[in-house]
Amino acid sequence: MTLSEELLMAYDRQLRTDAETPSAIGIERLGPLRLVTFAGGRGFVTYQDLAGASARTISHWVAEALAFYRSDPAIARVEWKTRGHDHAPGLHGALLDNGFEPDETESIMIGPAHSLNVQVQLPPGVSLRRVSAERDIRAMSAMQDEVFGVDASDGNADAILRRVAREDGMELWVAEHEGAIVSAGRLEPVPDTDFAGIWGGATRAEWRGQGIYRALTAARARAALALGKTLIHSDSTEYSRPILERYGLRRVSTTTPYRWRR
Structure with a gap:
């Protein structure tokens, strides 16, 4: 077994459980599916595997899962998280048939935490810190909304504050x-x-390419090591993937979220 295969096995066994959704306010089961509800009207579908199901069975699961969320008027949007290494016959078509739309595919990156623990020279005047105050969290959330190209939302900040x-x-x-x-x-x-x-x-955008993301990643890796964590995982865009690869993380699979909105 290669190192990438070992890391992917650890990912499937350790992370594709209830550990994947620590802030869930409700979880229902449908076959191997976990139908998760989060605060703020968000549903989330995930699973460890699809238990060798046929395309017909998977199609029924997609329809039943969506019916479950439709029955709750508080649910405004649902994400179905797929992984590229799963055996999932007919899943893509079934999701499209039920009104889900695929988002950008990202790389599942895994590697040792110590490999990210590097010293990075920050640009003059730039500093790092851990934040926990509401004012800082709302400013952080607004910046992330802007960078990710989504409408700034108090709801996103509120969700982070609930987690804190x-x-x-x-x-x-x-x-x-x-x-x-x-x-x-x-x-x-x-x-x-x-x-x-x-x-x-x-x-x-104006601050990219100056080592800031690398430094922020290194700070988080040091924090993880201090907590006794030896492996780091992330779903990475094509912008961050090369940075993580340079520091020893491996692309073990892909993940594509499919999104439905009421």
């Missing part, structure tokens, strides 16, 4: 210049596993 209130181990890190947040990301240690996730990495 749960004290589930999530850490929020930012890079600042003259009091303005120019880059941000979060660290999510996964309880009872070897993993911590690095998520939400966003850097303003």
